[in-house]
Amino acid sequence: MNLNQYKTPIFDGIKELEKKKLVPLGIPGHKGSKGLPEMAEFFGERVVNFDVHECFKMLDKYSQPTGIIKEAEKLASEAYGADHAFFLINGTSSGIIAMIMSVCKPNEKIIIPRNAHKSVITALIYSGAIPVFIQPEINTGLGIAMGITPKAVEDAIKENPDAKAVLIIHSTFYGAVSDIKEISRIAHANNMAVLVDEAHGAHFKFHPELPGEAMTLGADMCAVSTHKTGGSFVQSSILLLNNGIITEKTVRTYLNMINSTSASFLLLTSLDIARKQLATEGEKILTNILEISRWARSEINKIDGLYCYGRELIGTPGVYDYDETKIGICVKNLGLKGFEVYDILLKKYNIQVAISDMYNVLAILSIGQTKENLKSLIKALKDISVKYRKNEKVKMVDSVLTNPEIILSPRDAFYSNKVSVKLDDSVGKISGETVMAYPPGIPIVVSGERLTEDMVKYISMLQKENGVLHGLQDTTAEYINIIE
Numbered sequence: 001m002n003l004n005q006y007k008t009p010i011f012d013g014i015k016e017l018e019k020k021k022l023v024p025l026g027i028p029g030h031k032g033s034k035g036l037p038e039m040a041e042f043f044g045e046r047v048v049n050f051d052v053h054e055c056f057k058m059l060d061k062y063s064q065p066t067g068i069i070k071e072a073e074k075l076a077s078e079a080y081g082a083d084h085a086f087f088l089i090n091g092t093s094s095g096i097i098a099m100i101m102s103v104c105k106p107n108e109k110i111i112i113p114r115n116a117h118k119s120v121i122t123a124l125i126y127s128g129a130i131p132v133f134i135q136p137e138i139n140t141g142l143g144i145a146m147g148i149t150p151k152a153v154e155d156a157i158k159e160n161p162d163a164k165a166v167l168i169i170h171s172t173f174y175g176a177v178s179d180i181k182e183i184s185r186i187a188h189a190n191n192m193a194v195l196v197d198e199a200h201g202a203h204f205k206f207h208p209e210l211p212g213e214a215m216t217l218g219a220d221m222c223a224v225s226t227h228k229t230g231g232s233f234v235q236s237s238i239l240l241l242n243n244g245i246i247t248e249k250t251v252r253t254y255l256n257m258i259n260s261t262s263a264s265f266l267l268l269t270s271l272d273i274a275r276k277q278l279a280t281e282g283e284k285i286l287t288n289i290l291e292i293s294r295w296a297r298s299e300i301n302k303i304d305g306l307y308c309y310g311r312e313l314i315g316t317p318g319v320y321d322y323d324e325t326k327i328g329i330c331v332k333n334l335g336l337k338g339f340e341v342y343d344i345l346l347k348k349y350n351i352q353v354a355i356s357d358m359y360n361v362l363a364i365l366s367i368g369q370t371k372e373n374l375k376s377l378i379k380a381l382k383d384i385s386v387k388y389r390k391n392e393k394v395k396m397v398d399s400v401l402t403n404p405e406i407i408l409s410p411r412d413a414f415y416s417n418k419v420s421v422k423l424d425d426s427v428g429k430i431s432g433e434t435v436m437a438y439p440p441g442i443p444i445v446v447s448g449e450r451l452t453e454d455m456v457k458y459i460s461m462l463q464k465e466n467g468v469l470h471g472l473q474d475t476t477a478e479y480i481n482i483i484e
Helices: 009-020 037-043 045-049 068-080 091-103 118-127 150-159 180-189 248-258 265-300 338-349 371-387 410-414 453-464
Strands: 084-088 109-113 130-134 165-169 193-198 221-224 237-241 326-330 360-364 418-422 435-437 442-445 479-483
Touching: 009 068, 009 265, 037 045, 068 084, 068 237, 068 265, 084 091, 084 248, 091 118, 091 165, 091 193, 091 221, 091 237, 091 248, 109 150, 118 410, 130 150, 150 165, 150 180, 165 180, 180 193, 237 248, 237 265, 265 326, 265 371, 338 360, 338 371, 435 453, 442 453
Parallel strands: 109 130, 109 165, 165 193, 193 221
Antiparallel strands: 084 237, 221 237, 326 360, 418 479, 435 442
């Protein structure tokens, strides 16, 4: 179609609305900067004035767009190489939920990597779908989950030929990419839809040296966290759809069930502008980011005790390709846990990295990155390697990412009666809660699964190491809800 990617229909519509200087007698309640003077003084009057509602006729209806939102979504679909795009204002999680609900009815199966995001579990509860978990490959030297292999998918399909879809993570939090093209071929040959969680790949389409974009590699639907690496505001994302297995009307129906009826035009405008920037300047910006990334990786690997991994992982189990904008640093040889280095960087050096785990810290480079930021990180890491190094290396703990016994579907477990018991006494019981380490939001146990001794030990260990656990009602992790 070759649309003009320099156009910003939502942004232009907001600017036109500002020129009208309409008398505000509707919503939102703050009526612009006059209703929130303190916020307007700090953020600027224009930001507050642009927080408008779709009731203004010259804007557009988010739930059934026919004007500027529809035009902006068409621009986004072309930019990403998809047939349709839907702007999301409830985050990529809402897109993942809509994807799964669009293809799975209650009690229908979906094949899912065990290291899927928490929103996938929520989608299983909403839809009533039954998960068929497959194990990602584990890099035992780094202690992190990588991607899934085509063979693992093929085996799962052979055992579950009635499954409706396969979900793929593209890429993992740490940058590992699965072979989407081959997995899509296998799934489609068995009449299954291919859904992709591309939360960390909003930038892939816009540089030839990055992993391929899921929609051009065979995916039917893909949820993209534009806010993570594409430059839009936090909580704004895009859901992409290709014609075929799933219809546009079906997707819109489910999105309207889970998205707000009062869409933020600040979020929508940020998506509009971010898409324009990626489509028109993305390759130039990302070339600079890749240069910074490669320089930083080289410098970090000169520091004794640190390993900043990259494209050398390609070809290892579960790594078909690798996203170089992820700066994953294994710190275990310093005798420090990733959690410790995360805290030291924040408290002693005023540096905020993305996430940490037992053995790694991760920095994410995106379009707003500068070389100065990385210079600060490298200087701090050099200092840490001297001042905070311990004599003994951190011992590796076996992963608990196994396929446990599923007693109830996530939906049935969610609605079952539960009682609270001490975590130490829960081994062998059916979990009434989905417990995950966050970030990256990977389940340790899913509601409806039988708790194992390894799971319980891992939850206790994470709590002791000040890891962030989500899903437990008891924030001390001393108690867990089980099914009666």
